[in-house]
Amino acid sequence: MRIILAGNPNCGKTTLFNALTRSNAKTGNWHGVTVGERCKKTRIAGQEATVCDLPGIYSLLTHSLEERVSKRAIEEEEYDLVVAVADAVTLTRSIKLPLEIAARGKKTILVVTMADLLKKRGGYLDAEKLSARLGIPVVTADARSKRDIRRLQQKIAETCGKETPAFSPVREEEALEGVYSAGSEKSGIADFVLYNPVTAYALFALIMLSVFFLAFGNHMPGVFLKDKTEYLIGDVLGGGAVSLLERVGAHPAILSLVKDALFGGAAMLLSFVPQIVIVQAALIVLEESGYLASLAFMTDGIFSKVGLSGRAAFSILMGFGCSAAAILTTRGLEDKKIQKRTVLILPYISCSAKMPVYLTLISAFFTHKFRALCAIYFAGVLFSLFAALLLKKIYGGETEFVLEIPHLQPPRLSLLLKSLLFYVKQFIMKIATVVTAFLIVMWFLLSFDFTFHFVGQGSETCILRYLCEGLKFLFYPMGIFDWRVALSAVSGLVAKESVAGMLGMFYGTDLSAAMTPAAALAFIVFIMTCSPCVSAIAATAREFGKRAAIKYALAQTGIAFLAAYLTYFMLAYGTFAVWLVPVVAVAVLFFTGRKKRGKKRKKLEKIHGKRKTNSENLHG
Incomplete structure (x- = not known):
């Protein structure tokens, strides 16, 4: 049936x-x-x-x-x-x-x-x-x-x-x-807090800061569990496996595969599971409780100013979990222009797959990890809103916002655990399959030459060095001169987690040999703003077609390079850059405006010329 x-x-x-x-x-x-x-x-x-x-x-x-x-x-x-x-x-x-x-x-x-x-x-x-x-x-x-x-x-x-x-x-x-x-329900303090402009925004900020502090603050559960997991996987399991292989006289290639690709890359990503669980649990509670609907209602005023609607809040908050899933939720936006704008800004919302990349870089270069991570996520939200405002100027369009507010209710513990376990299982499966397979292929190309002799990971004669040597020139303007870092960044197109995996495979936890602090920040900006992974691109293709999805991905990647270049330029050259950037911006706006005025003048002359010719023909 x-x-x-x-x-x-x-x-x-x-x-x-x-x-x-x-x-x-x-x-x-x-x-x-x-x-x-x-x-x-x-x-x-x-x-x-x-x-x-x-x-x-x-x-x-x-x-x-x-x-x-x-x-x-x-x-x-x-x-x-x-x-x-x-x-x-x-x-x-x-x-x-x-x-x-x-x-x-x-x-x-x-x-x-x-x-x-x-x-x-x-x-x-x-x-x-x-x-x-x-x-x-x-x-x-x-x-x-x-x-x-x-x-x-x-x-x-x-x-x-x-x-x-x-x-x-x-x-x-x-x-x-x-x-x-239907009975009746009296308005209580919850309604006052959720639907008051001041308290609603303050409450959301407090919730998110608390969640991030629990996950990433020093001596908090997230960091404590992450360190313990990293020790268990890296030192106990990884160290034990390598020692065992050394005792039985395993080939150096096998030792390198286990140490660098499996435990140094893929398994290292699993140490971030506790922190991802804390953030994802908070998102599930917000979804299942009905709080998201009240947040959407209260943020409609802000979003409408940048060409979105309050309903886009659902997709944006989902974007902190998975960009591909968030893109699919935009089907609920009835206005196609608003749907397109929402899809285009979602890559700037840092998904959970980017979190291991941020943490890997923050751990190496930043003293205050919690503040740095909050700043990165906040910068991504600001960048997405700015992008939405620019897209509003390009595409235009307004929409009415109608939303049914659901009942607020605490989610059942069984539902929360079931949803959380399902998400963790999906994350681990992705690491164990897609990311691990990708890292093994990369390890092979990095460890063997064209005659298939083992030359050691990252050798000057390895296959991948010859194939990817040209990539590093794209990263020169952001202060990165090592082709291995460039390769790690590009690998994010497959899965963002693989960026952290590749960096771990190449450098372990010490990235000081790979880049300077200024270059690290520029690299973070690139990861934050570049095209999403292939899953998200495929989701965009389902909504707007393959050609549009590829065009959007290329445009976002180009913007990411420019943003990273600008970040490094301002950090590396200090005061000079602060003065030079506005001058260049004003010059660009001046010449762009002059060009547009020139086109408009030519158009008017052409129109008047046609009118004059028509008048002469009539009187002739």
Whole structure:
């Protein structure tokens, strides 16, 4: 049997989908988490079934892009049952969609979620009377309760095995009369804090600073666990493996592979897992609690000034986790111009894959690591907003912002742990597969010459030196003269984590031989602003096409080189650069403006010339 889940945005469809199919599909307590139809095969009450989760839809009379996907699936696809999901707290509004679906003769079950919140508000719902009135099954279910899910699965199997019941047409305002009350909820201190311009911004800044301090502050859990993990992997496991190989007389190439590529590169990245877990756990709590929606509402004023909308806050905050996933969430932005602007600025939001690169460089060159990392992330946000403002001038366009604010609620510990474990598993799998395979290939090219003789890692006669020697000239203006650093930077196109892995493989933890502090900061700016990894480029291609994705990636990489050059120039040449940069900027603006005025004058002369010729022809 084939079953589709339909309902308003943020009513719990995806959580229900995960419970029915035992999946880990992305959930979040905000609008637009599901941006396309998602299907999975499972067993329901002992029967084979395919369950499909649709994007949120308010009505079958819709015009928005993501709602059209759901409308087409409901009206045109073949299926055995529609599970119409509705939020108990907003049932007076969310009942509209189930009524429209049932009125079209579709076999329907109405599943009402969040009944516990309704009860806390003093409301009630008589599901049996509502079912009798509508002529369709009505079930209240908590997706986090195994008993409720079993009961729902049994009801689904029973309904699929019966004929489509006769739906009793009823008006929306009459459907819930006498069987439902929404109760009431008084505004409390949480509403005052979240929806006051001063306290809302201050609270968000305090939350993020606290999270970063826990993860990266000296003597804090993140740093403590990172050091212990690094000791366990590098000294205990890595040192033990190398000692064992030396005792059995292993070939130098094998020793180099294990020491440099596996433990010096790939395994070193795993030491950052504790810090990434702390940051990711905070992001999951913000998503699942509904706080993101209130943040989007409060930041709409700022974002609208730079050509975005408050809904872009969802994608931007997701960008701190994964750029590719954040790009896919932009489908929820109805205005294509705003979607394009959001996608173009997301590479400047530092994703979790860039964090190991930052930490590797910060540990080598900065005394105050916590302050340095906060400054890097804050600079990335400012750069993205500045880029959005420039793109607004180029593309233009304004949009109205309409958002349904979800209920604030603490996420369950089981859901938090499940989401966190899934994310950590994905990160470790990426390190163990893509990054490790890439580092092994790089190690081979760095350790053998063209006759395939082992010459030692980074030898002047290795294969990769001849292939990549020219790369270093691109990095000369940022104070980097070693081709190995240039190669490490370029490897970030495969996966940003590989940059830290390559640097670890080449230099270990001492990067002073690779670059100066000024060059290190310029290198950080390059990593912060360059094109994202291939996964994010592929996500952009799915939204705008391959040609556009490649064009955007090349433009972002070019901007990254210029930003890094400028950073190094100002740090290396001090006062002279501070004076020279504004002079060059003014000169560029002057000549650009003069060129535009010249073109405008020629255009006017051409127009007047045509008018004069036409006038002479008429009088002639």
